[in-house]
Amino acid sequence: MSRSLCAVMLLMILASCGGGGAPPRNLDDACSIVKQRPEYLKAFRATKNKWGVPISVQMATIHQESRYRAKARTPYRYVLGVIPMGRQSSAYGFGQALDGTWDEYRDGPGRRGAKRNNIRDASDFIGWYMTKSQKRNGIALSDARNQYLAYHEGHSGYARGSHNNKSWLLRVASDVDARSDMYKAQLINCRGIRL
DSSP states (O other): OOHHHHHHHHHHHHHHHSGGGOOOSOTTOHHHHHHHOHHHHHHHHHHHHHHOOOHHHHHHHHHHHHTTOTTOBOOEEEETTTEEEEESOSOBTTTTBOHHHHHHHHHTTSOTTOOTTSHHHHHHHHHHHHHHHHHHHOOOTTOHHHHHHHHHHOHHHHHHTGGGGOHHHHHHHHHHHHHHHHHHHHHHTOTTOOO
């Protein structure tokens, strides 16, 4: 095979693996995220208008769940430290929605063809789920900490207080709350961005 043909093939392989699905740079800057990915802001606005969930709460939840990686998955479980036994859960996509919960969403208000690795669908899912948390558990849509706890533990788990015995999860939920506050302050001051 000629060198030029090999080079072209290598370039095509690298391009197919490349950055289209890469997360935005500087995930600590909400303005940077929405400037790099205007389609994210459009999705977040649509969810805020439809479900009432603040943009900063959506953004902080997605940051915690996937670090804005569209195809994020949970790690593999291993037996004897070497034999892969499947993933830790079926969580997938921007919002790390589980298969069953995602199916419930798609059978309800979601589009039948909705995909967890599509920011518009993932954002809408978060809005739907958090609205259910508000109705079932009385959690304000702006309460990023408790919304995240219900998102992680499920509505029934949250109602039972299953999170109260998980100090690591309480710390994570506090981090989500702090990030939501940070994103909110940043978004207010973003130049050229209308919320």
